[in-house]
Amino acid sequence: MARSEASEERRAVIIAAAVRVLAREGITETTTRKIAAEAGANQAMISYYFGGKDELLYAVLQEMMRRTGEIARASLPTPQRFGEALAGAVEAFWAHVEQAPELQVMQYELTLYALRHPESAWLAQRQYAGYCAIVADLIHEVSMATGEPTAEPPDALARFIVGGLDGLILQFISDHDVARAHGDLRRLIAAALALALARGASAPSAIGDAVAEQP
Amino acid sequence: MARSEASEERRAVIIAAAVRVLAREGITETTTRKIAAEAGANQAMISYYFGGKDELLYAVLQEMMRRTGEIARASLPTPQRFGEALAGAVEAFWAHVEQAPELQVMQYELTLYALRHPESAWLAQRQYAGYCAIVADLIHEVSMATGEPTAEPPDALARFIVGGLDGLILQFISDHDVARAHGDLRRLIAAALALALARGASAPSAIGDAVAEQP
DNA sequence: ATCATTCATTCAATCGTTTGATTGAAGCGC
């Protein structure tokens, strides 16, 4: 299957080029010609490898979902106390948001675009379900490891965190206020912990620890 | 100024038509021809009244911001306890989200579109600043009226609530899960109250009241 | 009161451009 390997690489090159064009120009200004030019390929190759523009955009969205999932998963191997584990994972994710906000803008554009077409609406749903599942797993594992049960179910806490991050991202891509975002991120983590440990034994101190600024 | 009145009404008709087309077809499928047909007007009228397609879209976004601001402002005239005031306002707003989710999808598309162009990026910033200011005012007024000071500054709490709502809206337009959204909304309000009243005197009971399901 | 002029508004028709997609021939490793 030497052909398939080369084909997969060609697809990856085109997808990477599409990501750059989409992030730079926005979804309404992105054309198959610009993508082909960015990839150093002919325009006809898009139809050849993906069937059409829509299918390429869906492939790009799936690639972004995969990348984000990797990032989210990459920052959870340290079983520690509840507050530190959650704060560490969320802040690691936020570093990637700050590093390339254009990619977040692009991802929202693609998600809304997929939501518009019946054949791809499931992508948007799977995106949120996937992120929430990762966070819920993290919560569940840490909860098990530390023996601290959560006051709210892990999947509800996960949706709270993922949704809260979405809100922070939307504000951040609008005003690019790094300092404010960090403060709001700290409050989001504190709120999530308050929900998770509400009326629990060690709640007050855990919240206090998480709310404290970094050194 | 009889001319101006007629002109303003014509503009409003075109904007209303643009809202319908945008909500129905999405921003990438919206054309000046479709908008003109929907408005029962000639295509040239868009250039005549707005200058171009972009300016019309910006006008639509501003109109949506105005409507949302009205909705947000409409549900705060009852000075009561902190928990009820906040929960009431947020749930009143959510009713409008549930009633017409397509408008929310459209508004995100327009916001991201405005964010792409330097001449209109300020619109996206003013949108969030405006919503946050309304919520911050609500918090500040209720805080003054009840004599309960907030543990976190009102503008920070406002950003937390607006951002949290954004996250909930994004999930809701993806899966349309009404029941789950209500549960998540309840948790969001509880979390906001926990932030507002953290370590305060009447905090525990107030949180408990707000967290309780409706009858 | 009458008529000429001005001005904002509306329209069908068309402008030049750009779009996504396709064609048929050429390239090329096997």
Add this chain to the structure above:
DNA sequence: GCGCTTCAATCAAACGATTGAATGAATGAT
């Protein structure tokens, strides 16, 4: 020479914008 890959060239369709003429209400001069 066969099958997968690449390309320049081209397709019809749709795009935003503009044109110049037609409409009719307001204005001012006589």
